[in-house]
Amino acid sequence: MIRRAKPLLGTLVEIAAESVAEHNAHPSLDESALQAAITAAFSRVAHIGRLLSFHQQDSELNLLNRQPGQWIALSPDSLRVLKLAKWFGQASDNLFNCTVGGEMMSRGALPAYLGMPLLLQGDWRDIEIQADKARLARPLILTLDGIAKGYAVDMAVSELRRAGVCGGWVNAGGDLKVFGSASLNVLCRGPNGLSQKINVSNTALASSRVSQQLSHDYPALLLPTGNLDEQQCASDQERVVSVRAPFAWRADALTKVAGYLDDATAATKIQQLGGDLVNFAP
């Protein structure tokens, strides 16, 4: 088992890879091959970070944000994440909404170097996608916080798999994916300070600390959005939501959906959307 960590995506990303000798289905890799696989996975994560980071001023995401109404040619990764975000916004009745960048800016949660937008938020219909380009139908600010990090984790895992690694994990802050022969014990601390251990293998797990109040400790800011009838959470409640799903992008996005709902409703809603609410109640 080889593990490395690098500061990427605004957090510390840890990648682990192992090669199991008795695993007949895969050729076993030596240490330098494992290191090379991890290096490739890191550079994939860094690449996605450069494309889709809001904080990187020249990212493809910010090209879109700067020129609403213009068709912008995008790389395949950016298009895939935008498609996922759009589709997920639709599927979740806009509970997952990546067009709230303007509102985040106006509340000081995001730097306003793009200039203040005309609209605070929109919905998934405002993202238009064609074969190899996309555009914003209205002057909004997209921020892919809730999905791009999970996507980067998924891509890092597929990079490791492609290199023949038979097990390992990628852990980027709140987004974790464990695959193949590896399994990992994760301790999650709940909002009441108590924590519970679960074993994670062959799945993705995302946790978000969500709040509708802006504070430095609570990075995931939930804004009143979309289907107001469906939102049941007291607006000042700070909670930790964890969701398990086959892919990290989906788990990541689902934590935002779960943040708006009370536990009972969230469990069914998350299940409908292809995830599994992890209950860490002791």
Next chain:
Amino acid sequence: MAHTYLNSLWFMPMVLVAAPAFSADYLTVAQAQALIFDKAAVFSERPTLLSSDAKDQIKDLSGVRQRQDQQPIWKVEKDGQFLGWFVVDDVVGKHEYITYAIGISPQGEVLGLEVLSYRETHGGQVREASWRDQFHGKTLKDPFKLDEDVSNISGATLSCRNLLDGVKRLLVIHQLFLSQSVA
């Protein structure tokens, strides 16, 4: 009788479990060197002692305080050709030091960054039963490996910010004290 027995409980020493909440040694210095630079490169150690004047200068230019006097630095060459510098450094993560290394090209660009060790001893979890349960029934034969027993990093925003500040500080050191020394 029962009363005095209960009373004596108050004087029982409390045993606290003081184990790190998360810690990992990722790479040795040699492994990090091989990852950032070519495997055939030669590393000659050039530890640099920084005077308090130098430390003030670093603080002014990088905005970050230079804590240590002694900075471990290696000069990297391959076949007589100068490749750059390899520097090992510590920054505070959330509560504890993170040890990391960077490679710097002769032009002062970062060639790569590797985290060598990450340790956080502070964690509210140590006081909780669910965490301490992980130690029940353990003997010396048990792995006692953090991955198999204990928790993981979740959200390391502070660590990252401090790492990035640290890299900036190292680049300032390069600019001030290393770039001229091989002219």
